[in-house]
Amino acid sequence: MLLASLLEALPSKLQLNGWKSRAAIRELEIRGISYDSRRVEAGDLFFALRGAASDGHDFLAAAFERGAAAAIVETAPADLDAADRPIVAVRDSRRALAPISAQFFGHPASELTLIGITGTNGKTSTTYLVESILERSGHASGVIGTLDIRYAGAKQPAVNTTPESYEIQRSLRAMRDCGVTYAVMEVSSHGLALERVWGCQFSIAALTNISQDHLDFHESMDAYRDAKLRLFDTYLRAGGSAVVNIDDANADAFMRAAGQSGAKLVRVSRKCTSESAADVRLERAQVALNGTDARIALPSGALDLKIPIVGDFNLENALVACGIAVALEIEPEIIAQGIENCPQVPGRVERVQTTREAEPVVIVDYAHTPDAVEKLLATLRPLAKERLVAVFGCGGDRDRGKRPRMAEAVARWSDRVVATSDNPRSEDPLQILEDVEPGLAALQRVEADALDATDASYAMISDRRQAIQTAIGIARPGDMVVIAGKGHEDYQIVGPDRLHFDDREEARDALLARSSR
Secondary structure: OEHHHHHOOOOHHHEOOOHHHOHHHHOOEOOEEEOOHHHOOOOEEEEOOEOOOOEHHHHHHHHHHOOOOEEEEOOOOOOOOOOOOOEEEEOOHHHHHHHHHHHHOOOHHHHOEEEEEEOOOOHHHHHHHHHHHHHHOOOOEEEEOOOEEEEOOEEEEOOOOOOOHHHHHHHHHHHHHOOOOEEEEEOOHHHHHOOOOOOOOEEEEEEOOOOOOOHHHHOOHHHHHHHHHHHHHOOEEEEEEEEEEOOOOOHHHHHHHHHHOOOEEEEEEOOOOOOOOOOEEEEEEEEEOOEEEEEEEEOOEEEEEEEOOOOOOHHHHHHHHHHHHHHOOOOHHHHHHHHHOOOOOOOOOEEEOOOOOOOOEEEEEOOOOHHHHHHHHHHHHHHOOOOEEEEEEEOOOOOOOHHHHHHHHHHHHOOEEEEEEOOOEOOOHHHHHHHHHHHHOOOEEOOHHHOOOOOOEEEEOOOHHHHHHHHHHHOOOOOEEEEEOOOOOOEEEEOOEEEEOOHHHHHHHHHHHHHOO
8 A cells, every 4th residue: 555545544633744745755655564663574664652661763773674664753863864764754653553554454443343342340351241142143253352352263362451553453354354243342541542443433332330540641530531431422433322331430421421422322230220220220130159140121121141250240241241232232032142151251250270179269350450359359258158368469560549449458358368469560569568558457467377377467478479379378178269460361570571470370289289288
């Protein structure tokens, strides 16, 4: 595709003067797009993106050495003369990546029914439920989310909950080329604030919930909420549907935003009993370790569901998934079959066990916000026959304000607590634990070897492997050990290093070691 054709896709707010008069640039043939200089191939258009750890402008020379045909920059470095190089300056190269990628791949979003799910917690589980319902209804579907990008039997690991715009457009084109007609996407606040989903008009926008997270990026809860609102007021197509959990304190703002586009509103609730207040609502539920039996009221009548993913909080996710299915006009019996056959969501209330007898119940979950931890432990506490032992940590280089609040939630529901590292990144793990500790004030601090014998106690063990071993080592049959924070992740980021570490593997090893004693 000619560079001129790609540049014509740039909105005026991103354009800088000059490139239209440069015929040599306009006629360049572009074969691909890259924003990583190490992966540039001959004929690529290279985007110099500014990141937290590096600046793509520093690698322009390397990109051209690898064969880049042209580059999109914000400022041309002094050692590369823009007059002699095929360089185009824009106001924001990261935002420019989205419209140009959409143009390069032929605007695949316009050929798909897009379903966008936003919220602090529950996005991943809800996408799994919706995907299962779509499969039961005979629709070919794909998913872009926290765990991976998957469609037509293919699966690719995900780096971000909402990938860079280039990956989104490339994936949507690949999905469509494979016959996919419905794409379900987790839409994060970062993805919305940075306009990664530019070029995507969603047929359905759904909200799970809003609670504190990512304030290191957004700085305030208002800014965080407003970023998520963009899915409803900017990216929801005219005449689409908005599915809103009206139990959330921010629900009115999302319903108003949806109204601006004339969206059909589907309100879901586990609290409201009135048909006039909620279109999809919970009538009753019984939660157990093997799943939940629930009755949900739909506009068409009552629907009995067997929800295989564990957790009282997953009732909210099931309600949102049902709301999306109602918006898609899927038959109730298909909704029930889809939810009942939903597979285990990796790292979401996932039980770890061996074939040995008399083991404690061990649960691994991704909960890493105060609200998610509160909901997780409040659900699991009644299911623990004896003590609940919790292992948790807080990520480095992230919102420090949530650290003591997470600890308070853990202390409220646990008999024993081991505070440890999550992904410390560039921070000192011991400093993170100091930030965590005020939230554990309701418990007594003890050394690790005294944890088993001291009621309402906690220990600080910065090594996560040792922390898991300690918690499972003191657990008795009938106890429950909950390992929160990392869930599906199979790595730990320590300083600049990304090390292999999987809570599920560590828990299984600890169970085996416990049984062999």
